[in-house]
Amino acid sequence: MKLVANNKKAYHDYFIDEKYETGVVLHGTEVKSMRLGKCSVKEAFIRIENGEVIVYGMHISPYEKGNIFNKDPMRPKKLLMHKSEIMKLSGKLAEKGYTLVPLQVYFKDGLAKVEIGLAKGKKLYDKRQDIAKKDQIREAQKEFKIRNM
Numbered sequence: 001m002k003l004v005a006n007n008k009k010a011y012h013d014y015f016i017d018e019k020y021e022t023g024v025v026l027h028g029t030e031v032k033s034m035r036l037g038k039c040s041v042k043e044a045f046i047r048i049e050n051g052e053v054i055v056y057g058m059h060i061s062p063y064e065k066g067n068i069f070n071k072d073p074m075r076p077k078k079l080l081m082h083k084s085e086i087m088k089l090s091g092k093l094a095e096k097g098y099t100l101v102p103l104q105v106y107f108k109d110g111l112a113k114v115e116i117g118l119a120k121g122k123k124l125y126d127k128r129q130d131i132a133k134k135d136q137i138r139e140a141q142k143e144f145k146i147r148n149m
Helices: 008-013 030-035 083-094 124-149
Strands: 001-006 013-026 047-049 050-056 077-081 098-108 112-121
Touching: 008 013, 008 098, 008 112, 008 124, 013 098, 030 098, 047 083, 050 083, 050 112, 083 098, 083 112
Parallel strands: none
Antiparallel strands: 001 098, 013 077, 013 112, 047 050, 047 098, 050 077, 098 112
């Protein structure tokens, strides 16, 4: 598995309940550009429209050695999932507070994959608690390291 892009901001802003692995429909030189690591999912979001899962805001830079066949870097890209999974997700999204966010983009067995997460938004106090926990863990590791030297 070769990681292309990671969305750390999603873990900061959302509680991730479930994760799904999906394929992504790419055109032309987008695959070559992704293999070079020129992909970003930081501002991306996912919607289900007409029984299809579509990711918006996923930026794939145009391939440098490409030609007129390069596609628009910000075009919406279709994600490939089983119909039963899509129906299950659309039912979950009908509940208040749930959304779909892309978590990772990677290559698995030569195929481009996007890991998406069913997420629920965090409140400001949840974010503060997470930051406080991380600080405590960091301090404990620092003390442990000093004691064992």
